[in-house]
Amino acid sequence: MSARPRLLLAAAGALLALGAxxxxxxxxxxDPAVCAGMSGAWDAGTTTCTVSAAGxxxxxxxxxxxxxxxxxxxxxxxxxxxxxxxxxxxxEVQGALTRLGGGIDARGGLTITGNGQMTFTGFVVAxxxxxxxxxxxxxxxxxxxxxxxxxxxxxxxSTTTGPITNYDTVTASSSVTDPVRNVAGTxxxxxxxxxxxxxxxxxxxNRSWVLAALTVNGGSATNSGFGNVTGxxxxxxxxxxxxxxxxxxxxxxxxxTNAAGATSGAVTNTGSGSLVNDGTINGGVTHTSTGSFTGxxxxxxxxxxxxxxxxxxxxxxxxxxxxxxxxxxxGPGNATTxxxxxxxxxxxxxxxxxxxxxxxxxxxxxxxxxxALATVTxxxxxxxxxxxxxxxSSAPTDAxxxxxxxxAATSTxxxxxxxxxxxxxxxxxxxxxxxYLARGTCRIQGxxxxxxxxASASATQSFTVLRVGGALANSGSTIAGVLPVGVGILxxxxxxxxxxxxxxxxxxxx
Numbered sequence: 001m002s003a004r005p006r007l008l009l010a011a012a013g014a015l016l017a018l019g020a021x022x023x024x025x026x027x028x029x030x031d032p033a034v035c036a037g038m039s040g041a042w043d044a045g046t047t048t049c050t051v052s053a054a055g056x057x058x059x060x061x062x063x064x065x066x067x068x069x070x071x072x073x074x075x076x077x078x079x080x081x082x083x084x085x086x087x088x089x090x091x092e093v094q095g096a097l098t099r100l101g102g103g104i105d106a107r108g109g110l111t112i113t114g115n116g117q118m119t120f121t122g123f124v125v126a127x128x129x130x131x132x133x134x135x136x137x138x139x140x141x142x143x144x145x146x147x148x149x150x151x152x153x154x155x156x157x158s159t160t161t162g163p164i165t166n167y168d169t170v171t172a173s174s175s176v177t178d179p180v181r182n183v184a185g186t187x188x189x190x191x192x193x194x195x196x197x198x199x200x201x202x203x204x205x206n207r208s209w210v211l212a213a214l215t216v217n218g219g220s221a222t223n224s225g226f227g228n229v230t231g232x233x234x235x236x237x238x239x240x241x242x243x244x245x246x247x248x249x250x251x252x253x254x255x256x257t258n259a260a261g262a263t264s265g266a267v268t269n270t271g272s273g274s275l276v277n278d279g280t281i282n283g284g285v286t287h288t289s290t291g292s293f294t295g296x297x298x299x300x301x302x303x304x305x306x307x308x309x310x311x312x313x314x315x316x317x318x319x320x321x322x323x324x325x326x327x328x329x330x331g332p333g334n335a336t337t338x339x340x341x342x343x344x345x346x347x348x349x350x351x352x353x354x355x356x357x358x359x360x361x362x363x364x365x366x367x368x369x370x371x372a373l374a375t376v377t378x379x380x381x382x383x384x385x386x387x388x389x390x391x392x393s394s395a396p397t398d399a400x401x402x403x404x405x406x407x408a409a410t411s412t413x414x415x416x417x418x419x420x421x422x423x424x425x426x427x428x429x430x431x432x433x434x435x436y437l438a439r440g441t442c443r444i445q446g447x448x449x450x451x452x453x454x455a456s457a458s459a460t461q462s463f464t465v466l467r468v469g470g471a472l473a474n475s476g477s478t479i480a481g482v483l484p485v486g487v488g489i490l491x492x493x494x495x496x497x498x499x500x501x502x503x504x505x506x507x508x509x510x
Contacts, residue, residue: 030064030066031049031065031066032044034063037055038051038055038063038069039053039054040052040055040069040075047066047089048067049065049067049070050070051069051075051077051095052072053074053075053076055075055077062084062086063079064088065086065088066088067089068087068091068092069092070091071091071093071096072095073094073095073115075096076097076098077096078096078098078099078100079098079099079100080098084103084104085099085103085104086105087107088107090106090108090109090110091106092112092113093111093116094113094114094115095117096116096118096119097116097119098119098120099120099124100121104124106124109129109130109152110130111130111131112131112133112138113136114133114134114135114136115135116133116135116136116137117136117139120139121140124138124147128154128155129152129153129154130154131155131156131157131158131159131174132155132157132158133157133158136157136158136159138160138161138162140161140162140178146162146163146164147160147164148165148167149164149165149169150167151168152168152169153168153171154166154168154172155171156170156172156173156174156176157174158174159174159177160172162178163180163181163195164178164179164181165181166180166182166183167183167185168184168186169187170185170186170187171188172191173189173191174191175192176189176191176193176194177195178194178195179195179196180193180195180196180197180198181198181199182197182198182199182201182203182204182219183200183201184201184219185202185203186202186203186205187202187203187205188205188207189204189205189206189207190208190225192208192211193208193209193210193211193212195211196212196215196231197213197215198215198217199215199216199217199219199220199221201219202219203221204219204222205221205222205224206221206223206224206229207224207245208226208228209226210229210230210231211231213231213232213233214229214232214233214234215233215236216233216235216236216239216240217239218239219240220239220240221240221242222241222243223242223244223246224242224243224245226245227243227245228246229246229248230248231248232250232251233249233251234250234251235250235251235252235256236254237253237271237273239254240254240255240256240257241254241255241256242257243256243261243262243263244259244279246261246264247262247265249267249268249283250263250265250266250267251268252268252269252270252274252289253271255274256269256275257276258275258277258280258281258295258297259276259278259279260278260279261279262280262281263280264282264283265283266281266283266286267283267284267286268285268288269285269286269287271290272290272291273289275289275293275295276294277293277294277297277298278296279298280297280298280300281299281300281370283300284300284301284303285299287303287332293331294332294370295370296368296370297370298369298370299371301372302367302369302372303332303371304372305332305334305371305372305373306329306330306331306374307327307328307329307336307365307374308327308376309325309326309327309376309378310326310327311324311325311326313378313379313380314380315380316383317359317381317382317383318353318383318385319382319452319453319454320352320353320385321353322351322353323350324349324350325351325361325378332371333365333371334368336363336366337363338364339361339362340360340362341359341362342357342358343356343359344359344382353382355382355452355453356382356383356452356455357381357382358379358381358382359379360377360378361377361378361379362375362376362377384450384451384452384453384455385413385454386454386455386457387412387454387455388412388459389411389417389446389448389458390409390459391446391459391461392409392410393407393408393409393461395461395462395463397463398466399436399463399465399466400436400465400466400467401439401465401467401468402436402468403436403468404433404434404436405433405434407419407434407461409446409459411448413448415450415451417446417447417448418447418449419431419434420445421434421443421444421445422445423442423443425438425440426438426440426442426465427442429444436465437465439467440464440465441463441465442463442464442465444462445458445460446460
């Protein structure tokens with residue numbers, strides 16, 4: 001409780017104590033004299049003093065009436081000075097009651113009816129304080145003109161001026177001009193509260209207009225029916241506000257439940273505040289709270305949900321492998337889903353790499369009235385399983401120009417191996433047959449193309465191709481066989497020499 005309410009409560013308590021100490025010492029016989037001092041008429045049967053004309057009571061000892069006091073429409077009582085007016089019975093004001101400087105203690109209740117007017121600058125303490133009349137007005141004048149409801153009920157059905165501090169029960173169905181503070185008990189308003197409302201404890205129930213700010217430091221407040229708070233509603237930690245009508249902006253660090261109500265402005269959820277929106281929030285939500293934001297209502301614009309991948313995309317994914325990707329969520333929002341497309345698939349939480357290609361993961365945080373859709377994607381490549389190619393045909397050692405050979409190889413994937421020449425000027429390949437075209441080194445490549453599971457692979461085989469001997473003509477005869485080049489030249493030389501010698505012999509003879 002702040003310093004001012006403590007002082008008010010202490011002062012009011014002192015007034016109550018004074019009244020309690022004074023009452024037992026006054027004999028009932030004093031009542032007629034007290035009534036006469038107010039220019040009133042005493043009725044012993046009803047123990048009621050009725051003031052029908054102007055009456056002034058101001059004594060150095062204060063004024064105590066153990067019966068009832070009625071101020072008729074034409075009557076008035078003005079008590080000035082630092083003295084307390086204590087009425088043990090009920091006080092009914094149909095005319096005017098002015099109390100300047102001291103207190104009014106009405107133990108049996110104080111009622112202002114009709115066009116009754118009550119003005120005070122001291123404290124009003126009543127068992128039940130009721131303002132009910134077409135022209136009834138209760139006015140607290142000056143800095144001390146506060147209405148403190150300590151123990152009883154204040155029924156406010158006509159205009160009231162002056163700050164009200166409640167510790168018990170206030171029911172207001174008309175206009176209150178000055179600030180309201182509810183320290184304990186219950187304050188219910190179906191009228192118009194024109195100034196700020198502070199709730200330090202107890203319960204505040206607004207069913208009409210609050211044309212200023214509503215601050216709830218403790219206890220709880222509800223805004224229902226035709227309730228409309230035009231200022232900022234502030235909810236402190238440990239306090240609670242429930243709205244089923246209309247609020248402006250809301251600053252929440254406690255518990256704010258927008259249950260089928262609406263806000264015309266933004267809601268800020270801070271500290272460890274808990275926000276439940278089952279109504280409509282116009283202006284969006286700022287959530288910096290360690291608490292929660294839930295509900296099935298609508299937020300305009302929808303709250304952006306946070307979503308990211310908790311796991312990095314694999315950099316060496318291979319067909320047949322697997323991983324367990326995961327999403328990361330922060331802040332309030334809805335549940336998440338994780339799906340896969342491309343050459344991968346989920347089996348439970350496990351992602352399997354099905355074929356060579358790529359895999360795309362899509363994480364989703366579903367949208368609702370309060371929350372906007374959030375999606376994240378992650379794409380990575382999937383490589384084939386490695387394989388090897390091996391030649392099963394040996395490299396020839398006697399390959400010669402014009403000859404040919406057969407090729408054979410296998411792959412670990414079981415796929416067929418195709419062959420090609422890496423030296424097309426020396427050798428050529430058709431299917432699994434190699435033809436030797438010229439002298440030199442022949443290089444053959446065997447390749448397994450790969451499939452959806454295995455990557456392609458290749459191997460090479462090299463060997464030497466030798467040159468062959470040519471064909472010679474002699475009297476229509478042919479030298480058969482394959483001779484080395486040097487031997488062929490020698491034989492040809494010997495033949496030419498023999499022909500030359502024979503010609504010379506013929507020439508000599510002739």
